[in-house]
Amino acid sequence: MYxxxxxxERWYGTATDIDLLPADPLADFNTKQNxxxxxxxxxxxxxxxxxxxxxxxxxxxxxxVDVFLFSxxxxxxxGLTAVxxxxxxxxxxxxxxxxxxxxxxxxxxxxxxxALWPRKNDIHQFQKNRLKELAKEYYAGGRIILDSVHVANRxxxx
Amino acid sequence: MESLTLTGLLGSATGRDRSRLLDxxxxxxxxxxxxxxxxxxxxxxxxLTQVLPAPPSTSEMPNQRLHPGIEAVVTSIGILAxxxxxxxxxxxxxxxxxLKLCQGGGPLAIAALRESYxxxxxxxxxxxxxxARLGEIEHGPSQEARWYILCSGLAEQEPVVRSGxxxxxxxxxxxxxxxxxxxxxxxxxxxxxxxxxxxxLQELQRCTQE
Numbered sequence: 001m002y003x004x005x006x007x008x009e010r011w012y013g014t015a016t017d018i019d020l021l022p023a024d025p026l027a028d029f030n031t032k033q034n035x036x037x038x039x040x041x042x043x044x045x046x047x048x049x050x051x052x053x054x055x056x057x058x059x060x061x062x063x064x065v066d067v068f069l070f071s072x073x074x075x076x077x078x079g080l081t082a083v084x085x086x087x088x089x090x091x092x093x094x095x096x097x098x099x100x101x102x103x104x105x106x107x108x109x110x111x112x113x114x115a116l117w118p119r120k121n122d123i124h125q126f127q128k129n130r131l132k133e134l135a136k137e138y139y140a141g142g143r144i145i146l147d148s149v150h151v152a153n154r155x156x157x158x
Numbered sequence: 159m160e161s162l163t164l165t166g167l168l169g170s171a172t173g174r175d176r177s178r179l180l181d182x183x184x185x186x187x188x189x190x191x192x193x194x195x196x197x198x199x200x201x202x203x204x205x206l207t208q209v210l211p212a213p214p215s216t217s218e219m220p221n222q223r224l225h226p227g228i229e230a231v232v233t234s235i236g237i238l239a240x241x242x243x244x245x246x247x248x249x250x251x252x253x254x255x256x257l258k259l260c261q262g263g264g265p266l267a268i269a270a271l272r273e274s275y276x277x278x279x280x281x282x283x284x285x286x287x288x289x290a291r292l293g294e295i296e297h298g299p300s301q302e303a304r305w306y307i308l309c310s311g312l313a314e315q316e317p318v319v320r321s322g323x324x325x326x327x328x329x330x331x332x333x334x335x336x337x338x339x340x341x342x343x344x345x346x347x348x349x350x351x352x353x354x355x356x357x358x359l360q361e362l363q364r365c366t367q368e
């Protein structure tokens with residue numbers, strides 16, 4: 001499975017025709033240098049909770065986080081391949097689970113969002129207070145990299 | 159089509175001092191009109207005035223007009239809420255402006271935020287941001303007015319506004335929000351938003367039990 005942080009409010013539309021989908025969900029799949037950042041979620045690897053906590057700690061102020069979790073099959077159907085590309089999040093041990101889809105074309109991105117749209121109700125929602133609780137648990141377990149935590153969020157750890 | 163009133167959304171005002179309940183005609187008529195125009199079947203009910211918070215005293219609303227300074231704060235809040243860069247930076251400037259409004263403007267000024275949205279001076283995204291932040295403000299005297307505007311936000315036509323109101327009600331930590339959120343979640347038709355409301359309700363239950 002792959003995870004991508006999204007904003008659920010961009011996915012509230014009811015359109016079913018791909019040509020009529022709202023444009024905002026594309027903003028949840030923005031690319032840098034034509035690479036799309038994803039997190040690999042698998043047994044024994046990063047969990048969706050760890051990704052959500054890591055992402056929220058890196059931003060200023062902990063807010064609710066939404067995570068779109070989708071299967072490898074969707075990527076395969078579109079001929080998309082995700083390759084390893086380590087990225088540090090403030091949660092220790094999950095950086096190696098980061099993946100990039102490189103040389104992505106606009107049409108491929110549109111097809112990916114179109115394939116995900118009917119599955120939007122599977123977006124996982126994490127409330128900020130739950131994320132804070134999890135962050136404290138990880139911290140107690142020595143799993144938080146404080147230097148990577150946004151300075152505004154550091155008081156959470158005393 | 160079900161009738162559209164805020165009372166159904168909020169439930170009955172059991173146990174509350176009816177003498178303190180609202181006679182805030184402009185706000186009520188605006189709310190009822192808005193719900194009817196939008197045909198959003200959020201809830202059914204009878205009269206809005208049964209459940210709303212106490213109105214501002216007449217001394218606080220001379221001629222139903224805001225002090226120009228407060229109008230300027232409302233305008234600045236709209237600008238701050240609309241700016242995506244400021245939203246992302248989350249530097250606290252919007253919260254500071256909202257606190258200033260709560261401290262200096264009274265209930266009418268808080269209601270003016272809603273009016274600003276309905277007049278098209280603020281987009282749905284901007285108003286969503288305002289509602290999501292209103293619950294965070296630590297200012298007891300404005301609790302009633304904020305509770306009111308957040309509950310009314312649950313009945314707005316734009317889903318993102320309802321979403322922002324859900325978030326704001328959690329942070330407001332007012333147990334009356336439980337009923338409002340429960341009713342809103344019950345009638346919400348967008349599954350993702352319904353889930354957000356249900357999670358907000360669970361979180362508010364947890365907060366108010368602590």
